[in-house]
Amino acid sequence: MGQRQLDQDRIRIDRVSKHFTLRHTRAVKEIVVKGLQGRRKELSEQFTALRDVSLTVGEGEAIALLGRNGSGKSTLLKLISGVMGADEGSIAVRGNVAGLIDVGAGFHPDLTGRENIFLNGAILGMSEAKIHQEFDRIVAFSEIEEFIDTEVKFYSSGMFLRLAFAVAVHTDPDIFLVDEILAVGDEPFQHKCLDRIRELRDEGKCLVIVSHDLDMVSRFTDRGVVLDKGRMVHDGPIDEAVALLRRRAEG
Amino acid sequence: MVVSSGPRQTGGHGDRGASPSHPTAHLDKANITPMSDTAIFQAPGTGGGLLDVFHRRYLLRLLVHKELKARYHGSVLGMLWSYIKPAVQFGVFYFVIGVFFKMNNAVDSYAVYLFSGIIAMNFFSEAFGNATRSITGNWALVKKIYLPRELFPVASVFVSFTHFIPQVLVLLVGCLVTGWHPTVWQLLAGVGGFLVLAVFALGLGLIFGALNVVFRDFENVVDLILMVATWASPVIYTWTAVRDALGDGPLWWLYQCNPLTNVVEIFHWTFWYPTTDGRAPMPTQMPTFVAIAAGVSVVVLGIGQLVFRRFDGRFAQEL
Numbered sequence: 130m131g132q133r134q135l136d137q138d139r140i141r142i143d144r145v146s147k148h149f150t151l152r153h154t155r156a157v158k159e160i161v162v163k164g165l166q167g168r169r170k171e172l173s174e175q176f177t178a179l180r181d182v183s184l185t186v187g188e189g190e191a192i193a194l195l196g197r198n199g200s201g202k203s204t205l206l207k208l209i210s211g212v213m214g215a216d217e218g219s220i221a222v223r224g225n226v227a228g229l230i231d232v233g234a235g236f237h238p239d240l241t242g243r244e245n246i247f248l249n250g251a252i253l254g255m256s257e258a259k260i261h262q263e264f265d266r267i268v269a270f271s272e273i274e275e276f277i278d279t280e281v282k283f284y285s286s287g288m289f290l291r292l293a294f295a296v297a298v299h300t301d302p303d304i305f306l307v308d309e310i311l312a313v314g315d316e317p318f319q320h321k322c323l324d325r326i327r328e329l330r331d332e333g334k335c336l337v338i339v340s341h342d343l344d345m346v347s348r349f350t351d352r353g354v355v356l357d358k359g360r361m362v363h364d365g366p367i368d369e370a371v372a373l374l375r376r377r378a379e380g
Numbered sequence: 381m382v383v384s385s386g387p388r389q390t391g392g393h394g395d396r397g398a399s400p401s402h403p404t405a406h407l408d409k410a411n412i413t414p415m416s417d418t419a420i421f422q423a424p425g426t427g428g429g430l431l432d433v434f435h436r437r438y439l440l441r442l443l444v445h446k447e448l449k450a451r452y453h454g455s456v457l458g459m460l461w462s463y464i465k466p467a468v469q470f471g472v473f474y475f476v477i478g479v480f481f482k483m484n485n486a487v488d489s490y491a492v493y494l495f496s497g498i499i500a501m502n503f504f505s506e507a508f509g510n511a512t513r514s515i516t517g518n519w520a521l522v523k524k525i526y527l528p529r530e531l532f533p534v535a536s537v538f539v540s541f542t543h544f545i546p547q548v549l550v551l552l553v554g555c556l557v558t559g560w561h562p563t564v565w566q567l568l569a570g571v572g573g574f575l576v577l578a579v580f581a582l583g584l585g586l587i588f589g590a591l592n593v594v595f596r597d598f599e600n601v602v603d604l605i606l607m608v609a610t611w612a613s614p615v616i617y618t619w620t621a622v623r624d625a626l627g628d629g630p631l632w633w634l635y636q637c638n639p640l641t642n643v644v645e646i647f648h649w650t651f652w653y654p655t656t657d658g659r660a661p662m663p664t665q666m667p668t669f670v671a672i673a674a675g676v677s678v679v680v681l682g683i684g685q686l687v688f689r690r691f692d693g694r695f696a697q698e699l
């Protein structure tokens with residue numbers, strides 16, 4: 130058991146929990162009435178989406194984050210990217226984080242494809258110079274050259290996702306979070322995306338991939354982490370993770 | 381820096397007894413050798429607040445552009461609306477208050493007096509109102525991608541600024557027609573007044589923008605505040621009327637500590653005063669009031685930043 134090389138770590142998650150408050154009402158009347166009656170607790174309910182999760186991911190490592198719907202995978206990615214804060218425990222990352230999570234989030238329908246590339250690139254942390262430098266590659270990757278000066282609201286949903294995805298994979302983060310990429314585009318485009326992600330992995334990026342496509346992830350990564358109702362139930366070789374999930378699926 | 385080659389060995393770490401509830405925990409503190417490199421480990425999502433906005437000026441510019449483009453999308457007149465609206469507003473006030481209520485006779489070049497106050501209030505209303513709605517309005521981004529969220533209120537203030545400029549131009553034409561001879565100090569005061577106003581609007585926008593995420597009621601509260609604010613400053617009347625009514629006791633001081641009142645007065649001094657014969661009185665404690673106003677604005681911005689930080693971690697889950 131060797132000493133862990135700290136400078137190789139990219140993500141450190143230490144005993145993290147995340148609770149959501151499910152508010153039953155926001156009506157002032159009920160809040161006041163229940164508040165006065167001392168029944169404040171009835172107004173909301175605590176739901177624990179992640180419980181005591183600890184995980185360390187190193188440089189050049191690609192891991193798969195697996196689990197049933199609602200097990201907390203996307204929540205964990207959001208904590209890593211900083212979109213949300215953890216309630217307990219600590220998370221630390223080294224380097225910048227970008228994600229293929231809802232790739233179209235930064236797009237505005239009234240802007241053209243070109244304008245959206247710049248806007249989204251900047252949102253994902255690219256500098257102006259870097260976007261200019263990558264611009265042609267992004268357009269080529271998306272294969273929508275003819276429509277680049279059309280407003281994106283006139284794009285088909287696949288075209289829209291292609292462009293969004295093309296921008297996202299041309300950012301240059303140290304840590305890459307990927308959530309459900311296979312929902313993107315037609316088959317040839319999916320292959321292209323997977324190739325690009327493989328390329329990123331080989332460049333030594335730290336990758337966290339969430340997917341329900343177990344065959345795909347086991348070709349991609351060596352390590353699998355399984356979440357079950359917010360708890361981490363497996364962290365180890367991907368084959369074991371996949372086997373565990375399949376076993377559970379059967380009952 | 382050590383660059384690891386390929387995926388590292390994972391899982392199967394020993395010493396599991398150390399944390400029985402975490403059979404797979406990798407963070408094994410006993411085995412960690414401290415290294416200087418740890419300094420760059422950071423908790424995600426804890427940026428430098430408004431300072432980060434400064435670092436991401438390019439993105440700010442694009443967000444402002446997006447906002448403007450979205451606002452005027454599909455409109456034939458586009459930015460021209462930002463001339464038309466204040467012009468109509470001015471016309472209404474001018475005829476009702478100036479002509480029918482005869483303020484024209486009481487105040488020298490009342491049109492300029494009125495409009496210099498109106499543009500201050502317009503800028504403030506738009507900046508504060510839009511900043512309040514900026515986080516909820518950009519929910520798709522806030523929910524999914526980490527950005528310094530202060531960007532959105534700041535972008536709102538800049539968008540309002542682009543609408544403020546045409547109004548200043550219209551005002552300047554009015555000033556020149558009525559014989560405007562400002563000193564350098566008056567011009568500088570105008571710029572300073574604008575900055576105080578922008579800081580104040582941003583500070584309030586940060587506070588109410590954050591609160592509005594949790595309870596949407598706050599945008600209505602802001603509308604109410606804005607409705608009152610227009611009348612709580614000497615925009616259509618003169619400060620002397622207030623002093624005559626309130627005396628120069630605590631109420632008068634309270635009235636004068638409002639940054640809006642001061643900025644309106646500063647704008648009068650910059651744009652209107654140099655068009656008059658100079659007999660109109662300005663409040664004698666003006667420098668004190670202006671200093672207080674500047675102080676209040678900066679404090680409000682500070683509070684705004686703190687409140688915003690406090691709620692920031694909850695934005696994504698509340699939207």
Ligand SMILES: Nc1ncnc2c1ncn2[C@@H]1O[C@H](COP(=O)(O)OP(=O)(O)OP(=O)(O)O)[C@@H](O)[C@H]1O
Pocket residue numbers: 149150151176178196197198199200201202203204205696697698
């Ligand atoms: N903002 C929120 N407020 C309340 N509950 C939430 C919020 N976000 C997520 N949850 C809850 O947390 C749980 C985990 O959600 P999460 O999106 O992380 O699941 P997931 O593992 O990504 O599932 P899927 O495979 O369907 O994408 C769910 O039960 C969800 O309802």
Ligand SMILES: [Mg+2]
Pocket residue numbers: 202203204308
């Ligand atoms: Mg998910």
